[in-house]
Amino acid sequence: MFDLKGYxxxxxxxxxxxxxxAFFSLALAIVLGLLGASAKLSGNRFLAGFASTYTTLVRGxxxxxxxxxxxxxxxxxxxxLSDYLWETYDIDFFFQFDxxxxxxVTIGLIFGAYMTETFRGAFLAVETGQIEAARAYxxxxxxxxxxxxxxxMLRHALPGIxxxxxxxxxxxxxxxxxxxxxxxxxxxxxxxxxxxPFHFFIPVAAVYxxxxxxxxxxxxxxxxxxxxxxxxxx
Amino acid sequence: MPEFIVEWxxxxxxxxxxxxxxxxDGLVTTVQLVFLSLVIGLIVAVPLAILRTVxxxxxxxxxxxxxYLFRGTPLLIQLYIIYYGVAQIPGIQDTFWWTIFRExxxxxLLAFTLNTAAYTTEIIRGAIVATPxxxxxxxxxxxxxxxxxxxxxxxxxAARRAVxxxxxxxxxxxxxSAIASVVTIVDLTGAARxxxxxxxxxxxxxxxxxxxxxxxxxMLVFAFRKLENHLLRHQRPASG
Numbered sequence: 001m002f003d004l005k006g007y008x009x010x011x012x013x014x015x016x017x018x019x020x021x022a023f024f025s026l027a028l029a030i031v032l033g034l035l036g037a038s039a040k041l042s043g044n045r046f047l048a049g050f051a052s053t054y055t056t057l058v059r060g061x062x063x064x065x066x067x068x069x070x071x072x073x074x075x076x077x078x079x080x081l082s083d084y085l086w087e088t089y090d091i092d093f094f095f096q097f098d099x100x101x102x103x104x105v106t107i108g109l110i111f112g113a114y115m116t117e118t119f120r121g122a123f124l125a126v127e128t129g130q131i132e133a134a135r136a137y138x139x140x141x142x143x144x145x146x147x148x149x150x151x152x153m154l155r156h157a158l159p160g161i162x163x164x165x166x167x168x169x170x171x172x173x174x175x176x177x178x179x180x181x182x183x184x185x186x187x188x189x190x191x192x193x194x195x196x197p198f199h200f201f202i203p204v205a206a207v208y209x210x211x212x213x214x215x216x217x218x219x220x221x222x223x224x225x226x227x228x229x230x231x232x233x234x
Numbered sequence: 235m236p237e238f239i240v241e242w243x244x245x246x247x248x249x250x251x252x253x254x255x256x257x258x259d260g261l262v263t264t265v266q267l268v269f270l271s272l273v274i275g276l277i278v279a280v281p282l283a284i285l286r287t288v289x290x291x292x293x294x295x296x297x298x299x300x301x302y303l304f305r306g307t308p309l310l311i312q313l314y315i316i317y318y319g320v321a322q323i324p325g326i327q328d329t330f331w332w333t334i335f336r337e338x339x340x341x342x343l344l345a346f347t348l349n350t351a352a353y354t355t356e357i358i359r360g361a362i363v364a365t366p367x368x369x370x371x372x373x374x375x376x377x378x379x380x381x382x383x384x385x386x387x388x389x390x391x392a393a394r395r396a397v398x399x400x401x402x403x404x405x406x407x408x409x410x411s412a413i414a415s416v417v418t419i420v421d422l423t424g425a426a427r428x429x430x431x432x433x434x435x436x437x438x439x440x441x442x443x444x445x446x447x448x449x450x451x452x453m454l455v456f457a458f459r460k461l462e463n464h465l466l467r468h469q470r471p472a473s474g
Contacts, residue, residue: 060448062409065423065440072436173308177416188314197318205307205315212306 028108033115
């Protein structure tokens, strides 16, 4: 009934690429988000200014434009660097900027900015009493951050992380435009070759739906776990 | 363009009067596409949001399904399905619809409209559901029937609660419209891609267009902040 005209295995591989891309980007986004939020709350004017510039820039520019800039510009940048290294230091350095890496870098940078806001809000939601208590126990700043702030912040950050993840998952489709053979790309090629757009795009859309629906359930479960022991006002 | 500007621009290698006009045409296309899809999307979304709050599952169910499908899949796929799919509808090439949908602008407009209408429906629904019960009770006590209650009490009150989320949706749409360039529409991003491939100058082409989008975004942010201040002026602390 469900004949994919021999494109089935390619589509499955493409789906795997999509999921991998999403997970790597999420990891980068979380790291950048934590760094950004820490910078914003550090009280250091230089760091805070840097982080604000980063989030403002990212939120002003479309994801696709940024992706094109990193993909095409990244390669030109690497080429320039490798020319420079070769001419001045005789170092043979070359690096192919592939769409997968550009995709991770772009999506990670974009969602790092959103995560910065999420984590900033979550850090601010941690009660000051908790931090004072940690100080009173003689915790250093790092220890307070790691042992008190992070575990308590996560509960507040979880809904935001969940939302960002849902958007991130759908943003991965854009990477097909810069030539990564994810499932969207495979479906597009198959649809053009077989002249059957619905036949290939609807299964891909269904995979995205399944991914977002499954994520929704997983986030709900995580949220429930994160709230274990929290007395909720009725 | 005045002569002296053209002459001055002609000394540039990439940003000549001609390429700037390409960017300008792209800007016009982007603004048209985004503006039209947002306006039509909003007009469609208000009744859908109201119907979505109706208790009858045969009314609210299909709308839920529509918003779920369009919010759960990437806009790019929706665009591809509509752009490539329209031509496959049997017989369409003989009707007058074909003269409209042959242009890539209209399939893109349809995809963007359906997408933004789905998100906007959920935003407005959330705002309607969050109406304080006392407001509705007061309206009932005044003898307002359903339609009047909706028009005079619930919708204005919901608009105030929705405006912030809607501002985000508008900016999201502006940024999402960049994908129109993949179906051969020469919008801002499309213009940048053309100029990139002509001069092989990724930084010039894309950073310039990024600045254009940024300017548009900040104008929207500013306008919505004004609107929000206007709608929420009753909440401002009394100035002493």
